[in-house]
Amino acid sequence: MSDLPTHIEEAIQLKLPPDLMHDMRTPLGHILGYSELLIEQMRDQGHEEFIPYLEKICKAGHQLLETMTDNFE
Amino acid sequence: MRRILLVEDNEMNRDMLSRRLQRRGYEVIMATDGQQGVTMAQSRSPDVVLMDMSLPVMDGWEATRTLKSSPDTKDIPVIALTAHAMSTDREKAMEAGCDDYDTKPIELTRLIGKIESLIARFSNDIVQTEATT
Numbered sequence: 001m002s003d004l005p006t007h008i009e010e011a012i013q014l015k016l017p018p019d020l021m022h023d024m025r026t027p028l029g030h031i032l033g034y035s036e037l038l039i040e041q042m043r044d045q046g047h048e049e050f051i052p053y054l055e056k057i058c059k060a061g062h063q064l065l066e067t068m069t070d071n072f073e
Numbered sequence: 074m075r076r077i078l079l080v081e082d083n084e085m086n087r088d089m090l091s092r093r094l095q096r097r098g099y100e101v102i103m104a105t106d107g108q109q110g111v112t113m114a115q116s117r118s119p120d121v122v123l124m125d126m127s128l129p130v131m132d133g134w135e136a137t138r139t140l141k142s143s144p145d146t147k148d149i150p151v152i153a154l155t156a157h158a159m160s161t162d163r164e165k166a167m168e169a170g171c172d173d174y175d176t177k178p179i180e181l182t183r184l185i186g187k188i189e190s191l192i193a194r195f196s197n198d199i200v201q202t203e204a205t206t
Contacts, residue, residue, distance in 0.1 A: 018157055021156075021157070022127075022155075022156040022157050025156040025176075025177055025178060026083065026086070026156050026177065028178055029086065029089075029156065029177045029178030029179060030085045030086070030089060032178045033086075033089040033090065033093065033178065033179060034089055036093070036181070037089060037092055037093055037096075040093075040096060061178075065178060
């Protein structure tokens with residue numbers, strides 16, 4: 001049994017409509033794809049100082065995707 | 074150089090994925106709807122097609138059925154790409170004739186693995202077919 005209040009448990013178990021999930025996945029894909037592309041380009045061009053920030057964007061995007069997948073699909 | 078036909082109506086998806094694939098050494102040609110995708114597959118003979126399924130003019134399911142029903146294009150592997158992650162979407166894509174399926178957001182290493190695996194499989198199939206005829 002979870003220690004979370006019932007209304008929180010219910011909210012977590014909520015399934016979002018497939019079209020809404022699609023509409024959320026598309027811009028999230030842009031964020032992840034372009035940040036990964038920029039990491040590769042920065043590495044190629046020797047701009048190592050920008051890479052940690054871009055990796056933080058990537059990591060946050062993957063966390064959001066995991067949250068969506070685990071809880072709302 | 075392997076040639077990939079990317080059929081995708083979303084401009085940012087097209088731009089982002091084509092740049093990433095080109096960096097990995099692929100030639101990428103692009104179509105923005107299913108009808109254009111079919112025409113380009115016929116005229117440019119790509120090694121693989123990456124097919125978004127929700128497309129204007131002719132959707133990805135119909136475009137795939139058209140490619141797989143033609144002797145000229147039936148041996149071009151088609152990978153369905155969709156931002157829908159439900160198992161029914163995968164089944165629907167495979168029923169239309171897609172050879173594999175991947176979900177957006179694209180994980181590039183995984184997608185390239187599928188591209189190379191399908192190209193190798195189809196090359197072997199063609200060699201075996203020619204050997205038995």
